[in-house]
Amino acid sequence: MSVPGGNGTTPDGALLTVTDLEKHFPIRKGLLVERTVDHVKAVDGVSFSIPEGKTLGLVGESGSGKSTTGYCILQLIRPTAGSVRFQGRELTELKGEDLRKIRQDMQIVFQDPYSSLDPRMTVGNIVAEPLQVHGMGTRRGRRETVRRLLEVVGFNPNYTNRYPHEFSGGQRQRIGVARALALNPKLIVCDEPVSALDVSIQAQILNLLKDLQRDFGLTYLFISHDLAVVRTMADEIAVMNKGKLVEVGPAEQVYLNPKDEYTKALFTAVPVPDPERQRERKAERARLRLDRIAGI
Amino acid sequence: MALLEVDNLKTHFFTREGVVQAVDGVSFQVEKGRTLGIVGESGCGKSVTALSIMGLIPKPPAKIVDGAVVFEGNDLTKYSERRLEDVRGRQIAMIFQDPMTSLNPTFRIGTQITETLHRHFDMSKGAARKRAVELLDEVGIPRAAERLDDYPHQFSGGMRQRVMIAIALSCDPKLLIADEPTTALDVTIQAQILDLLERLREEHDMAMIIITHDMGVVAEAADEVAVMYAGQIVEHASASELFGTHEHPYTEALLGALPQLEGEGIREGRLIAIPGRPPDLVDPPEGCRFGARCPYREQDSCADEPQELRQIRPGHWVRTAHPASERGRMPEAVRT
Numbered sequence: 001m002s003v004p005g006g007n008g009t010t011p012d013g014a015l016l017t018v019t020d021l022e023k024h025f026p027i028r029k030g031l032l033v034e035r036t037v038d039h040v041k042a043v044d045g046v047s048f049s050i051p052e053g054k055t056l057g058l059v060g061e062s063g064s065g066k067s068t069t070g071y072c073i074l075q076l077i078r079p080t081a082g083s084v085r086f087q088g089r090e091l092t093e094l095k096g097e098d099l100r101k102i103r104q105d106m107q108i109v110f111q112d113p114y115s116s117l118d119p120r121m122t123v124g125n126i127v128a129e130p131l132q133v134h135g136m137g138t139r140r141g142r143r144e145t146v147r148r149l150l151e152v153v154g155f156n157p158n159y160t161n162r163y164p165h166e167f168s169g170g171q172r173q174r175i176g177v178a179r180a181l182a183l184n185p186k187l188i189v190c191d192e193p194v195s196a197l198d199v200s201i202q203a204q205i206l207n208l209l210k211d212l213q214r215d216f217g218l219t220y221l222f223i224s225h226d227l228a229v230v231r232t233m234a235d236e237i238a239v240m241n242k243g244k245l246v247e248v249g250p251a252e253q254v255y256l257n258p259k260d261e262y263t264k265a266l267f268t269a270v271p272v273p274d275p276e277r278q279r280e281r282k283a284e285r286a287r288l289r290l291d292r293i294a295g296i
Numbered sequence: 297m298a299l300l301e302v303d304n305l306k307t308h309f310f311t312r313e314g315v316v317q318a319v320d321g322v323s324f325q326v327e328k329g330r331t332l333g334i335v336g337e338s339g340c341g342k343s344v345t346a347l348s349i350m351g352l353i354p355k356p357p358a359k360i361v362d363g364a365v366v367f368e369g370n371d372l373t374k375y376s377e378r379r380l381e382d383v384r385g386r387q388i389a390m391i392f393q394d395p396m397t398s399l400n401p402t403f404r405i406g407t408q409i410t411e412t413l414h415r416h417f418d419m420s421k422g423a424a425r426k427r428a429v430e431l432l433d434e435v436g437i438p439r440a441a442e443r444l445d446d447y448p449h450q451f452s453g454g455m456r457q458r459v460m461i462a463i464a465l466s467c468d469p470k471l472l473i474a475d476e477p478t479t480a481l482d483v484t485i486q487a488q489i490l491d492l493l494e495r496l497r498e499e500h501d502m503a504m505i506i507i508t509h510d511m512g513v514v515a516e517a518a519d520e521v522a523v524m525y526a527g528q529i530v531e532h533a534s535a536s537e538l539f540g541t542h543e544h545p546y547t548e549a550l551l552g553a554l555p556q557l558e559g560e561g562i563r564e565g566r567l568i569a570i571p572g573r574p575p576d577l578v579d580p581p582e583g584c585r586f587g588a589r590c591p592y593r594e595q596d597s598c599a600d601e602p603q604e605l606r607q608i609r610p611g612h613w614v615r616t617a618h619p620a621s622e623r624g625r626m627p628e629a630v631r632t
Contacts, residue, residue: 061482168573198337198509200570203553207566225482228555231562251563269487271512272557275535278516285487 014049015219016073016187021046021082023065023072042068043079044243050236052186055213055220057234057251059227061266065243066223070189073221074106075099086187104134107180111192113172117164123150123175124160130182149178153208170201177208181216189221194229206232227270231255239263264288297369298325299503300349300471305363307341307348310356314578318344320527321363323605326471331497331504333518333535335511337550339574340524342507346473349505350390351380367471386416389464393476395456399448405432405459406444412466431462436492454485461492468500475507490517511554515539523547526574526585529605533612543608543619545590546570584616592618 024039043065050056060066072079075091084091086106094102107130110116117126127146131137137145147157153174164172173193180188190209194202206229212218222233230237231251238248239260247260258264268285272278303323309316319341326332334342347353349365351372365372372383384390392398400408409431410424419427425444432440435458448456457477464472474493478486494517497504506517514521515535522532523544531544542548552568572589575581581588587599598617605615608622 061484170573199511199550200337200553201573203555203567203569206555207569210566226555227483228557231557232555232565232567233563235563252560255557265484267557269483270557271487271490271510271516273511273515273551273554274539275515277558278512282491282516286491 013051015052015087017049017085018073019047019083021069021072021084022080023068023077024080041243043072046245048238048248050219050221052219053217054235055222055233057230057237058221058223058240059225059230059237060240061225064240066240067191070191070221070223074108074189104183105185106187107183107185108189108191109176109180109193111195113169113176113196116176117172119164122161122163126175127178127182130179134183149181153178169197170204173197173205187219191223227267239266299328299368300326301366302349303364303366305345305348305365306361307344307353307358308361309358316577317527317580318577319348322529324522324529324532326503326505328503329501330519331506331517333514333521334505334507334524335509335514335521336524337509341527342524343475346475346505346507349473350384350388385412386467387469388471388473389469390473390475391460391464391477393479395453395460396448398460399456401448404445404447409463409466412463416467431466435462453481454489457481457489465496465500469502471503473505478513511551526580527577528585528615530586530615531613537612543614543621544616545592545618546586548620592623
């Protein structure tokens with residue numbers, strides 16, 4: 001298959017293009033003979049694309065389907081329908097070795113740095129694991145790579161023989177980022193990467209992600225419920241509600257002038273750290289009748 | 297006289313690893329009808345402060361080693377457990393972060409509301425049930441009478457928090473302590489819960505302490521704000537002062553580290569992260585607790601000296617050698 005643009009982007013510069021993505025989970029009933037009575041439409045016709053080196057912020061409240069969308073893109077969950085084109089290849093059709101190979105180029109950073117790192121593995125082995133799985137380098141070479149990766153993410157490389165529980169949430173998230181970087185990926189899906197962290201630590205991790213993007217030309221799908229966090233990270237923003245995208249566009253435009261009613265409600269619901277401004281926003285919020293839009 | 301006066305409260309945890317000085321000399325007052333916000337990052341002692349007021353700290357390992365919690369002129373730290381139980385729920389009520397774990401999953405919510413009523417009032421079954429319906433109605437639960445016989449799992453997160461608020465309000469307390477009441481909720485639900493709390497605080501003429509890590513929530517809900525760091529209050533002022541002319545380097549850093557929702561050029565900028573981590577409270581530094589992370593520390597001086605909370609302006613207290621308004625006099629410190 002031809003790869004336009006040489007580095008796998010389509011002619012319009014998109015590294016990833018998602019079209020009409022759907023994930024419907026069946027609801028089954030019956031004890032012995034199960035039958036499908038209905039479907040939960042977790043992702044229901046989602047389309048967007050991310051240009052290489054840019055960040056798309058996917059925002060929404062819990063249960064909106066944003067994480068499921070992320071998993072469907074990586075084929076960690078197989079979508080029910082729709083297309084995911086990455087570097088010019090259709091991921092939904094890939095299986096086995098082909099899928100494993102292309103996964104080198106797309107990685108994920110999870111929300112909870114406490115449960116996403118194996119407590120029985122040393123920091124060094126956690127970061128080296130992707131290299132090992134993909135058969136890259138010699139043992140000594142991998143050790144060197146791991147040290148370099150840890151340095152890049154601001155983690156003391158002398159601690160490779162320690163275990164995750166010895167480190168704070170922020171340090172663990174750095175380990176998670178180092179692991180995601182190990183295979184030199186093009187796309188990283190960041191699934192609520194700072195939601196479990198305190199503000200001061202969150203800022204460190206967000207800055208790190210920004211620096212890595214600049215230095216390595218990474219493309220991010222940045223999934224978060226936190227609109228302020230997404231604002232600092234995203235070039236484009238997609239707002240999700242009940243499995244559907246309600247608004248997609250350049251971040252600045254959507255933030256300054258949201259069109260969709262749900263987007264507006266979501267934005268005015270966020271309290272800002274300024275009592276006077278917050279009084280105005282509260283009045284706006286009352287006008288929008290949040291309860292109508294978001295349910296009581 | 298203030299409704300609640302916390303004076304030099306010290307709550308320590310006696311663990312095998314050593315004595316954790318979780319709350320170390322906290323003082324504040326809450327006036328009738330006002331809302332105090334206590335804000336800080338995890339481990340700063342804000343929740344332990346709240347639990348100490350309520351006498352709910354786990355003993356052992358925790359112990360109030362010093363200080364007083366004076367509610368309407370009486371020191372609650374001197375109360376027996378029996379007497380405290382009469383105050384708790386009746387005079388001071390509390391709601392917690394996670395409404396799923398603070399409601400009992402095996403009891404109908406009607407039972408859980410009337411339980412409090414029966415504990416504090418001599419009330420017939422019918423009257424308690426009637427009152428429970430009124431309460432659910434007041435916190436905005438539709439079809440309140442029907443829902444009384446539902447179990448907690450049949451409610452959404454926001455609705456469960458409304459049930460918790462109904463229970464807290466059931467005895468018409470004078471003070472409501474809300475510990476991260478909206479942290480587990482989505483923003484649209486959070487906004488509704490904050491609106492509800494404000495409405496109820498006014499209608500019931502309650503005082504409120506709202507404990508949160510979220511500066512936005514404080515800005516919305518609090519009249520006064522106390523910022524905590526490493527077991528101590530480092531800054532205390534009215535909300536408009538605190539957000540407008542904050543003095544403490546930590547408050548400044550915390551606000552600087554916060555991603556902004558409104559404004560321009562945000563994507564291009566970087567956040568101002570606070571280097572390092574808060575100190576270990578088993579062995580906190582003898583000097584300034586923020587010293588190691590403070591950009592204004594001078595060599596061998598202020599960082600090594602314990603800092604006292606001092607009043608820099610009427611109603612504005614700060615615990616630092618370098619409040620923002622005095623920094624002009626020490627330009628060399630700013631450059632480091």
